[in-house]
Amino acid sequence: xxxxxxxxxxxxxxxxxxxxxxxxxxxxxxxxxxxxxxxxxxxxxxxxxxxxxxxxxxxxxxxxxxxxxxxxxxxxxxxxxxxxxxxxxxxxxxxxxxxxxxxxxxxxxxxxxxxxxxxxxxxxxxxxxxxxxxxxxxxxxxxxxxxxxxxxxxxxxxxxxxxxxxxxxxxxxxxxxxxxxxxxxxxxxxxxxxxxxxxxxxxxxxxxxxxxxxxxxxxxxxxxxxxxxxxxxxxxxxxxxxxxxxxxxxxxxxxxxxxxxxxxxxxxxxxxxxxxxxxxxxxxxxxxxx
Numbered sequence: 343x344x345x346x347x348x349x350x351x352x353x354x355x356x357x358x359x360x361x362x363x364x365x366x367x368x369x370x371x372x373x374x375x376x377x378x379x380x381x382x383x384x385x386x387x388x389x390x391x392x393x394x395x396x397x398x399x400x401x402x403x404x405x406x407x408x409x410x411x412x413x414x415x416x417x418x419x420x421x422x423x424x425x426x427x428x429x430x431x432x433x434x435x436x437x438x439x440x441x442x443x444x445x446x447x448x449x450x451x452x453x454x455x456x457x458x459x460x461x462x463x464x465x466x467x468x469x470x471x472x473x474x475x476x477x478x479x480x481x482x483x484x485x486x487x488x489x490x491x492x493x494x495x496x497x498x499x500x501x502x503x504x505x506x507x508x509x510x511x512x513x514x515x516x517x518x519x520x521x522x523x524x525x526x527x528x529x530x531x532x533x534x535x536x537x538x539x540x541x542x543x544x545x546x547x548x549x550x551x552x553x554x555x556x557x558x559x560x561x562x563x564x565x566x567x568x569x570x571x572x573x574x575x576x577x578x579x580x581x582x583x584x585x586x587x588x589x590x591x592x593x594x595x596x597x598x599x600x601x602x603x604x605x606x607x608x609x610x611x612x613x614x615x616x617x618x619x620x621x622x623x624x625x626x627x628x629x630x631x632x
Contacts, residue, residue: 348510348527349496350535352518358505360394365493371404373497376504378411382492387499388422395429405440418453507539513607514543516551524555529607540572545607556589563605580605 355362360378367379371387378394386392388404395411396403403409405422412429413419419433423440431437431449438456497503501510507524508514514527516535524539532541533549540555541548548557550566557574564570565582573589578596581587582603591597 346498347496347512348498348501348508348514349494350514350516350519350521351493351495352534353493354495354519354521356505356520356522358522361495361503363493363495365495366491367398367495367497368491369497370499370501372500374502374504375497376502381495412447419451530559531607546576547605547607563603565603565605 351365353364356377360380361367361375363379363381365381366383367381367385369375369384369386369390369392371389373387373390374393375391376393378396379392380395380397382398383400383402384396384398385402386396386404386407386409389406390404391408391410393410395413396409397414399416400418401413401415402420403413403422403425405424407422407425408428409426410428412432413427414432416434418435419431419437421427421431421437421439421443424442425440426444426446428446430447431445431451433449433451433453435451436453436456437449437451438458441457498510498512501512502508503523505522507526508521509526510528512527513529514525514531516525516530516532516537518534520536522538525537525541525543527543529545530541530543531547531549532551532553534551536552536554538554540557541553542558544559545561546557546559547563548565548568548570550568552569552571554571556572557570557576559576561578561580562574562576563580564574564585564587565580567584569585570587570589573591574587575592577594579591579593579598580603581591581597581599583599583601
C-alpha cells in the first residue's frame with residue numbers, strides 16, 4: 343500500500359511557494375515537502391515535514407508530522423499523535439485529534455471534536471481491502487480504488503520536494519503539469535509538461551514536453567516535438583525528428599535521430615538493493631566516463 347512511484351498528474355502547478363492541485367495529494371512517510379500544499383484531499387504520512395501551509399477539503403496528518411504553517415480544512419480533519427502545527431489549525435467539519443499534538447497558534451473547529459489517535463490512512467485502506475477480500479466483495483474493492491483518491495499527486499516514502507530539487511529513490515512520472523525543481527529519480531517519464539529544472543535518472547523519456555535544464559541518464563528518449571533547453575549526456579540518445587535540443591548532445595554508445603522513435607523503460611526489480619544514493623552514484627560514474 344506504500345507509494346511506489348512519484349506521480350505528478352495532470353493539472354498540478356508548482357510555483358515558488360506552493361503546490362496547487364484540483365485533485366488529491368498523498369505524501370508518504372519520512373518525506374520533506376518545502377512547499378505549501380493546496381488540494382482537494384491532503385494526506386501526509388508519518389514523520390514527514392511540510393515546510394508551508396496545508397489547505398484541503400479533507401486533511402489527514404499521520405503521527406509525528408511537522409507542518410510549518412497553517413492548516414485549513416474545509417471538511418473533516420484527522421491529526422495523529424505527537425504531530426506539530428506551527429501555525430493555526432482551522433477545521434470547518436469534524437476534528438479527530440490524537441494526544442500530545444502541538445498547535446502553536448491555536449485552533450478552531452465548527453464540528454465534533456474527538457480526542458483519540460486516528461489510524462494512519464494507508465493502513466486503514468489496507469485493512470479495509472483485506473476485509474473486503476475476505477468477504478469476497480470484489481466489486482466494492484474496484485469501486486474503492488476508483489473513488490478513494492481523485493487524480494492523486496503521489497510522493498513516495500523518503501522523498502524530498504523543493505524548489506531546488508525533487509528527489510526520490512523510486513520512479514517518477516510527470517504528466518501535463520508545470521513543475522519547478524531539478525528531478526532526481528530512478529526511471530523518469532515526462533509527458534505534456536513544462537519542467538523548470540534538470541533531470542537525472544537511469545532511463546528518461548521526454549514526450550511533448552519542454553525541459554529547462556540538463557538531462558543525464560543511461561538511455562534518453564526525446565520524442566513528440568519536445569524541447570530540451572540544456573545539454574544531454576547519456577550512453578544512448580534517441581531523438582525524434584521535430585524535437586530540438588539547445589545544448590550539446592553526448593551519447594557514448596551513439597546518438598540516433600529518426601522520424602519515429604519507439605521507447606521503452608527497462609524495469610529493474612526492487613530486490614536489486616539499489617537505493618537513491620546508489621542510483622545517483624551509478625549514473626554519475628557513467629557520466630564521468632565520457
